[in-house]
Amino acid sequence: MSGSSQFGPKVWYNGKLIPWEDATVHVSAHALHYGSSVFEGIRAYATPRGPSVFCLDEHVERLFDSAKIFRVDMQYTFDEIRQAIKDTIRANGHESCYIRPLVFRGTGALGVEGRKCSVETVIFTLEWGSYLGPEALEQGVDVGVSSWRRMAPDTFPAMGKIGGQYVNSQFAKMEALDLGYAENIVLDVNGYASEGSGENLFLIDRGQIYTTPLWGSILAGITRRCVMQIAADLGHPVREQTMSREWLYIADELFFTGTAAEVTPIRSVDRIPIGEGRRGPITAEIQQRFFDVTTGKGEDTHGWLTPVG
Ligand code: PMP
Numbered sequence: 001m002s003g004s005s006q007f008g009p010k011v012w013y014n015g016k017l018i019p020w021e022d023a024t025v026h027v028s029a030h031a032l033h034y035g036s037s038v039f040e041g042i043r044a045y046a047t048p049r050g051p052s053v054f055c056l057d058e059h060v061e062r063l064f065d066s067a068k069i070f071r072v073d074m075q076y077t078f079d080e081i082r083q084a085i086k087d088t089i090r091a092n093g094h095e096s097c098y099i100r101p102l103v104f105r106g107t108g109a110l111g112v113e114g115r116k117c118s119v120e121t122v123i124f125t126l127e128w129g130s131y132l133g134p135e136a137l138e139q140g141v142d143v144g145v146s147s148w149r150r151m152a153p154d155t156f157p158a159m160g161k162i163g164g165q166y167v168n169s170q171f172a173k174m175e176a177l178d179l180g181y182a183e184n185i186v187l188d189v190n191g192y193a194s195e196g197s198g199e200n201l202f203l204i205d206r207g208q209i210y211t212t213p214l215w216g217s218i219l220a221g222i223t224r225r226c227v228m229q230i231a232a233d234l235g236h237p238v239r240e241q242t243m244s245r246e247w248l249y250i251a252d253e254l255f256f257t258g259t260a261a262e263v264t265p266i267r268s269v270d271r272i273p274i275g276e277g278r279r280g281p282i283t284a285e286i287q288q289r290f291f292d293v294t295t296g297k298g299e300d301t302h303g304w305l306t307p308v309g
Contacts, residue, residue: 098125
């Protein structure tokens with residue numbers, strides 16, 4: 001039997017492609033106890049040139065940055081990880097997929113400081129549709145504002161994509177689902193809008209686009225960076241700007257960006273309709289360009305796609 005059907009049948013585990021069901025860890029693995037891992041979330045899209053990874057180098061770079069922040073000794077080079085991602089997609093025969101590289105502290109010692117533990121590297125893939133629901137991309141999503149805050153800058157390093165930090169995201173997301181929202185926007189320690197539990201946030205007011213600054217306790221999203229470039233290409237340069245909760249309510253348009261969420265319009269916040277209460281025109285324009293590039297229909301002027309080969 002090959003695992004759950006949505007997962008690719010092979011897992012890249014410390015340099016070898018092995019069957020999904022053999023890719024297991026020991027119960028004493030440090031990461032299981034303390035969240036000591038760094039990871040990435042990447043998408044490959046079906047394009048006329050075959051499956052192509054979106055922003056492959058940028059994601060591998062961020063994985064290395066997260067490892068540097070968290071003092072995890074990477075066991076493979078940049079090029080080896082890059083190649084391994086392509087090999088895993090090819091081995092699993094996907095047209096399109098989500099890719100999860102994960103580097104974690106394994107067994108060796110149980111103390112909190114885990115640097116004596118082994119470092120394990122895995123990559124697996126799964127077929128994943130739109131993250132916030134099938135209608136989300138067209139209709140937009142209803143979101144709340146979480147009662148949980150993002151980490152203050154001197155508590156956790158928000159720029160690192162580090163496993164344990166996602167406990168914060170889980171609280172925000174559980175609360176959202178329990179209250180009937182697709183997602184929650186989380187405020188930073190000063191009470192300003194930071195980001196979703198797994199997405200960056202954009203606001204449009206009188207034709208000007210804003211997004212949370214990198215110093216707003218956010219993950220430096222790769223989709224965020226591309227969308228800022230797309231918006232500039234379309235003649236809407238984006239300003240990084242601190243955003244208050246009430247500004248969200250009176251904005252003309254809001255949307256999320258993320259590898260999983262792609263470009264998802266937000267149609268209400270705290271049950272207050274945003275703009276016309278549906279996807280706005282600038283969001284639609286950016287979304288269209290984003291999917292044209294990712295699916296290879298439009299010209300990839302910034303070299304964001306890497307065919308798996
Ligand atoms: N913020 C958080 C907390 C995330 O987990 C993600 C998803 N990686 C993002 C933002 C969006 O980042 P990206 O566009 O690189 O996927």
